[in-house]
Amino acid sequence: METVGGLLREWRHSRRLSQLDLALAADVSPRYVSLVETGRSRPSADMVLRLAAQLEVPLRHRNRLLVAAGFAPRYRERPLDEPDMSAVRDAVVRVLRAHEPYPALVVDRRWNIMMVNAPVEHFLTDVDPELLRAPVNMVRLGLDPRGLASRIINLADVRSFFRARLSREAARSGDPVVGALYDEFFADQEPDGPPPRLESEVTIPMIFRFREGELRLFSTLTTFGTPQDITLEEISIESYYPADTESAALLHTLANTRPTPRVRSFSGPT
Template sequence: MSTIGELLRQWRHRRRLSQLDLALAADVSARHVSLVETGKSNPSADMVLRLAKQLDVPLRERNRLLLAAGFAPRYAERPLDGDALSAARDAVGRVLRAHEPYPALVLDRRWNIAMTNRAVDPFLADVAPELLRPPINMLRLGLDPRGLAPRLVNLDDVRAVLRSRITRQLATAPDAELTALYEELLVPDSTDTPSRPAESDIVIPMIFRFDGRELRLFSTITTFGTPMDITLDEVAIESYYPADPETVAYFTKVDQDQHG
């Protein structure tokens, strides 16, 4: 098991900060940071959390830092569908419903789908049943030939955007299972030929061939601002918006047909 000093040094290097940078941000001396990293000083629990906050360490990993320093974890991890998080779950549900008639869903840190609104359902109609067994993974659902991949007109562009997002996510919060998904689904090969660089547009839409037409959607991500629970720290709401009038008209008509 790594020591608290080793873990803090790893996170500091990951954030590309010097000991002085971290010390100034945390309002401590650079000497103290050095002593903690080399194991010559044992930090208090409050000091561990102060340094972790400046290093933007995820709550799950803050617990690991506390354990390495000899302290009990501070952050609980409760299921989103449990009673303890019922208020948060209800709030998320309201956000999802308010976004209808456009699709929105909730993803965990490994891109497993935790919740969706009704607008997502038609997109899952022709997906292979094995991809819809819980936990449903959004990356596999989107990139597997048995999933949404055949419907994605610009699959290579979408794959390039996802590759960039997952790379940034892993740099921020390394995770073995997400790394395995990246290696399974997103490692570049000779068949990847994006039609343009991912940076060439402000937003690159996903273009679905659906119901005999092309639907163009772009997405935004919403997270909890100051979570104190690991589950809430790691979930995000992905909301999809129409990128052209034709897509607006399609979802408006579907909503009207469903509600009379």
């Protein structure tokens, strides 16, 4: 049976913090942190959330901490297709449409694609249908030879990019599915090169081969600020931009010559 103290200790270790570090950040004594972790003191719900906030524990796991401490979960999880999430879904659709003719997509915490705008469809035309069965995973789609890997000219750079991001996300979220996804592609393989520095990742282009020419893209990541809903915290919008004028022109050409639907939904978060 898991305890709130044991879970907090695991998160503290994963964040590489001492009890003193956590105590100073949460404005409590190191002795109190020790008492909580060893089960000799039962924290209030507010204290559980205060410690979790300093440890940057994801909302899903904050609920788990609360339950382990004997309290009700605090954060809701609602699929985007629920009626009371319509305003959020409409906002996401507007963001995707506004980004056209450049590609953008929505992914969940496990890198499963939830929604794409029209330009993304240009990249899926030659993908093995097996990779497009729900849930469609962005990492598999990008790195599997049956997906986009055969079209990516600088695949070694892209693999290094995914390796670094997956490694960080597995450590941040503690999600075993993300860890398994990392192992699927990288556990038994030597690195393709040094991992990109965090501050320079946005400048690493993805270079795709199309019949019409080469397409160079870089990406940005958009998340919801200070969300109080698990679904909102765990989704992000990956937006891709042309890295040069030739790529911008090619994206406009593709939009004019290959008409596609505006926004398509895949599976919801898992």
